[in-house]
Amino acid sequence: MDHFLYRDGVLHAEDVPLTEIARSVGTPFYCYSTATLTRHFKLFHEALEGTDHLVCFAVKANGNVAILRTLAALGAGMDVVSAGEYARAKAAGVPGERIVFSGVGKTPQEMRAALEGGIRQFNVESEPELEVLSAVAAELGTTAPIALRINPDVDAGTHDKISTGRKEDKFGIPVGHARRVYARAAALPGIEVVGVDVHIGSQLTDLQPFEAAFGKVAELTEALREDGHDIRRLDLGGGLGIPYTRSNAPPPLPLDYGAMIRRTLGHLGCEIEIEPGRLIVGNAGVLVSSVIYEKAGEGRDFLILDAAMNDLLRPAMYGAHHDIVPVKEPLPGGPTAQKDIVGPVCESGDTFAKAREMPPVAAGDLLAFRSAGAYGASMSSEYNGRPLVPEVLVNGDQFAVIRARPSFDEMISRDNVPEWLED
Template structure:
């Protein structure tokens, strides 16, 4: 469920007409719903009720400070994968003891920043990283809390570019080597081993891959405890998918996921961390774009929008589907027509949909890309020297620009010309 609904034929974001936002900020833009963000966070939080747990929002899905502050005030922790994300979380008021640092390439500088600023734990991905964390911690005279990310070699049955739990993926330590790596960690004076981390991929639409991975983690927990390690926290990652196509069967609900977690891990008396991103943010945002031209091709019609692949890259990068709807709803019974929906970037890959059935549209009409709140604005770029588009947050009948569109001068003047030119 989200809070982008038609009222009297006009699309609203909560209690604000989307067309009103478009008139105020121009197109294209992203708009997020506070009510949807909070609802989806609370669904996860409630799904794990009865267990000691923390829901950490995966910031890589959507990292605007207004979104982070909204979730943090509701009790969320943050999962970060870079120094920039860590500093964004701190700037949004998230305390260090609610920030988890993930990622395969943490640098000594990033580790230093987190250890001096406060960190809940590092999710360690390799022995060399472990050695670096240990050295930085010893240099600072502190102890770094860590989990070790194990790769359970489970097929997440998702897109190859967002699968992370198979043996050929770059993430984690093979679960078969876990005992020796944990023994190495225990020998390092600058580290405190507190748990296990696992994450098998994104946009999962079935529970069974999670179940298989968590069963392996449960067995590993018992083994490591027998070896003398105080395993008291399990970080289960994120990955639960959302229904990008409304006609498809819906992925499992958070409550079903929570029941499976309790079934597979509830007997271990551990704290559970989960790191959802897409399911919290995905349906919490839409991208709104305007039709520039309707172009008649040889055998098809093109709907040319002012939004492009640099604004929403998921269709070009992942062949991803987004429902695209008119901001002003057509009259019931209006016959639909097929469009190839494209942007103005000089790439054939700048295509959002082919042969998409839509009610007839014309220049200046507005359309909305549903389920664009995750991996939308955060993955945007200035390709073709197109300025980053605004982000807007709605709360009831109010809206605010939470990232403005830079002017062309602001964008161009970031360049520096050498003195010899």
């Protein structure tokens, strides 16, 4: 469920017409719903009610500080994968004890920043990383709490580019090596073993891969306790999918996910950490764009928009589907025609949809890309000299720009011309 609904013939974000925002900030723009963010976070919290748990939002899905602060006020922790994301979480008011540092390539500088600023735990992905973290912590005279990320060799059954738990993937430590690496971790200075971490991928629409991975985590936890390790936290990652199209069967609900966690891991008495991103923020955001031109081609017709692949990369990168709807409500049962929906970037890959059935739209009309709150703005760029689009947060009948569109002068001013090229 989201809070983007037609009212009086116009698509609204909560109580604000998207046309009003378009008049104020121009197009394209991202728009997020506070009510949807709140509802989706609470679904995860309620799914784990009665268990000791922390819901950490995956900052990579959407790192806007206003989004992070909205979730932090609800009690969310944060899962970060870089020093920049760590800084964003801290800027949003999240204390270090609610920040988990994941990622396969943490640098000594990033480790030092997190240890000095406060950290709940590092999810360590390799033996070399473990050795470096030990050295940094010892140098600072402190202790780094860690969970080792275990690669359970479970296929998430999702897109190849977002599967992370197979033996051929770059993530984590093979489950067969885990006991040896935990023994090494326990012997290193500056390291405190606190838990086990696993994350098998993103946009999962079936609980079976989760259950298979969590079963391996349960077996490993019992073995590690036999080895003398105090395993008190289980970090289960994120990955639960969202419905990108209303016509498909809905993915499992957080309530079912929580029940499966209790069934597979509840007997261990561990604190549970989960790190959802997409399900919290995906359907809480839309990308609104204007039609620049209708273009008749040879055997196909095009809608050329002012949004492009640099604004929403997922269709070009993953072949991802987003429902695309007119902001002005179409007539029920009215005529439709197939359109290729494309952007203005000089790449054939700048295509959002092919042969998509669309109601009549004309130049100047507004279209909304649904389910664009996750990995939309966070993956955007200034390719082709196009400014990053503004982000807007709605709360009831109010809206505010939470990231402004930069001017061309602001973009260019970030470049430095060397002395020998000055006049």
